[in-house]
Amino acid sequence: MNYWPLLGIAIVVVGFALRFNPLLVVVGAAVATGVLAGLDPLAVIEALGKAFNDNRYISVTWIILPVIGLLERYGLQQRARAVIEGMRGATMGKLLVAYLAFRQITSALGMKDIGGHPQAVRPLVAPMAEAAAMKTHGELSGDERDKVKAMAAATDNVGLFFGEDIFFAIASILLIQGVFESAGYRLTPLQLSIWAIPTAICAFLIHGARILAFDRRLGSVSR
Known part of the structure; x- marks a missing residue:
């Protein structure tokens, strides 16, 4: 059994402990996990892109929050x-x-x-x-x-x-x-x-x- 992909968990733990940028930590851990699992780098990027596209509704939050902020700003x-x-x-x-x-x-x-x-x-x-x-x-x-x-x-x-x-x-x-x-x-x-x-x-x-x-x-x- 290949345990090397579990290093992605260690990257997340260390990255958060050192207070690095969370987005960079998560993306770095995902890429490292994919590469260590034997995937081609392009396949890893493709998997990340597919996951983002499948869950793109999450980005709606970044539209709603500014709208609420503007409404609060104007009373x-x-x-x-x-x-x-x-x-x-x-x-x-x-x-x-x-x-x-x-x-x-x-x-x-x-x-x-x-x-x-x-x-x-x-x-x-x-x-x-x-x-x-x-x-x-x-x-x-x-x-x-x-x-x-x-x-x-x-x-x-x-x-x-x-x-x-x-x-x-x-x-x-x-x-x-x-x-x-x-x-x-x-x-x-x-x-x-x-x-x-x-x-x-x-x-x-x-x-x-x-x-x-x-x-x-x-x-x-x-x-």
Whole structure:
């Protein structure tokens, strides 16, 4: 057995430990692995090109992030805050509980990318939650602002994690099905999705209670 291709792993470990450019480290490790496995250099480059072409949708990220950055640059967060400030009865607790429900429902329908930290939490949800907290409790300290932002991010995580398993065509459901099948339990993805509903409901109730309790704690220490 040829163990030389495993040197590619060592290249990755050493390169990251020495803080070299990650892209160069990964490409260098891939080329070294291919050459040590006996492939022609042109074949290695061809394999890299095919992998990039097959996964070219990943490059869409580099289009989305500048768009979000431009929107923030021209006042997206300020407009989000203004919307909340103009709403009567808006509180941080109500806002985040509503977003939690929205995130879980859309994830359960397979629309898991409709939210997320870069495209929803940072430019919209966190500023709106912060504005709602300030509207209700007055000026917040720097530590309290950070906690509000962290709660907004946690709400997105909980909503996605416990909502997506209700959608039977998600990779996690297929993984669970494979594990059960290897143990002798033949279950369909739909059966697993149905059993994910009680967990999602419990997650909503528990995290919703945490959000409302956090909102009350902010009020108890407001100045």
